[in-house]
Amino acid sequence: MLEGLVIQHGANRYLVETGTVADPEIWVCTIAGRLRQGRKTQVRVAVIGDRVRLQPEEAADEAHGSIVEVLPRANRISRPAPSGGRQQRQEQVVMANLDRLWVIASLDQPPLNLHFVDRVLAAARHQGVEAGLVLNKLDLASARDPRPTKELYESLGYPVLLCSALGGQGVEELRASFAGGIGAFVGLSGVGKSSLINALQPGLELVTKEVGERSGQGRHTTTASRLYRLDCGGWLADTPGMRGFGLWGMSKGELGDNFVEFDAPAQRCRFRDCLHVEEPGCEVLAALGRGELDEGRYRHYRGLLEELPEELDGWRDRKGGGRR
Numbered sequence: 305m306l307e308g309l310v311i312q313h314g315a316n317r318y319l320v321e322t323g324t325v326a327d328p329e330i331w332v333c334t335i336a337g338r339l340r341q342g343r344k345t346q347v348r349v350a351v352i353g354d355r356v357r358l359q360p361e362e363a364a365d366e367a368h369g370s371i372v373e374v375l376p377r378a379n380r381i382s383r384p385a386p387s388g389g390r391q392q393r394q395e396q397v398v399m400a401n402l403d404r405l406w407v408i409a410s411l412d413q414p415p416l417n418l419h420f421v422d423r424v425l426a427a428a429r430h431q432g433v434e435a436g437l438v439l440n441k442l443d444l445a446s447a448r449d450p451r452p453t454k455e456l457y458e459s460l461g462y463p464v465l466l467c468s469a470l471g472g473q474g475v476e477e478l479r480a481s482f483a484g485g486i487g488a489f490v491g492l493s494g495v496g497k498s499s500l501i502n503a504l505q506p507g508l509e510l511v512t513k514e515v516g517e518r519s520g521q522g523r524h525t526t527t528a529s530r531l532y533r534l535d536c537g538g539w540l541a542d543t544p545g546m547r548g549f550g551l552w553g554m555s556k557g558e559l560g561d562n563f564v565e566f567d568a569p570a571q572r573c574r575f576r577d578c579l580h581v582e583e584p585g586c587e588v589l590a591a592l593g594r595g596e597l598d599e600g601r602y603r604h605y606r607g608l609l610e611e612l613p614e615e616l617d618g619w620r621d622r623k624g625g626g627r628r
């Protein structure tokens with residue numbers, strides 16, 4: 305029996321890497337029948353980032369195997385699976401065991417969008433994923449002063465990197481953050497994700513594009529999800545399910561739990577289910593009034609609150625995932 309990492313998944317074909325960085329081996333695997341039993345077909349048993357046990361099988365040319373066990377996950381990124389008809393939507397896990405999600409934002413061109421940043425940071429906390437912020441395009445003369453933003457997010461406990469994909473500032477630090485782990489980028493179009501991938505590892509961006517395009521042509525191949533090995537020893541995850549990283553599976557009442565600076569004052573709100581909007585005895589509003597909380601972050605909280613449902617529609621299996 306071997307243990308490995310799922311680096312690509314398709315309909316029922318998985319690529320699993322075993323061995324060491326110096327001497328890796330790629331196995332083409334299917335899922336053992338007993339793991340598939342009782343599962344709805346659209347729910348994948350294993351996803352990229354999963355550590356699995358595999359049983360080697362006899363095959364003519366390639367290394368073939370059968371995945372017999374998926375090891376427990378540290379976290380998982382999921383979204384509601386598209387469903388037909390009236391039945392409840394199901395959870396679709398898009399990747400597992402993500403060590404660091406970097407939100408990429410640009411200081412200008414396009415202008416810095418902290419609403420998007422706060423959305424991703426809240427969603428990451430909800431899904432139990434460590435996140436950090438990359439402020440890119442530091443080299444632009446028109447770039448705004450990044451220091452207040454850096455200070456704000458660092459004070460909240462998020463790592464912040466000032467980068468220039470073109471000039472090279474911050475790239476070494478970004479690369480170091482991947483060492484030994486799985487990292488991923490999320491960001492709006494034009495902020496420099498592809499350029500940063502290229503700066504991390506010249507040539508890799510081209511490979512990611514090729515995989516995406518090829519899979520775009522085939523039938524039923526919505527899965528260009530892959531882990532790319534970086535020469536520094538870590539992995540870069542690329543999955544379409546993450547590009548639109550959303551607030552899935554969060555109700556209005558849970559949003560405040562994912563704004564880290566609300567943690568302490570929210571404990572003292574008069575109502576346990578306080579949404580920190582206009583409730584009497586709200587200590588989050590009181591802290592905001594005293595200037596202890598950042599107004600921009602609070603504004604984004606209110607904006608995101610509008611988007612969320614009162615109640616979850618139950619698509620997420622709450623056991624075993626997320627923060628609580």
Ligand code: GDP
Nearest residue numbers: 440441468469470492493494495496497498499
């Ligand atoms: P993506 O859509 O997030 O993948 O963004 P791209 O990597 O395609 O970059 C969008 C544009 O911004 C391109 O014209 C890049 O050359 C430019 N760009 C990316 N990073 C930087 C940077 O650090 N500095 C400057 N000046 N331009 C950048």
Ligand code: ZN
Nearest residue numbers: 573578580586
């Ligand atoms: Zn409150």
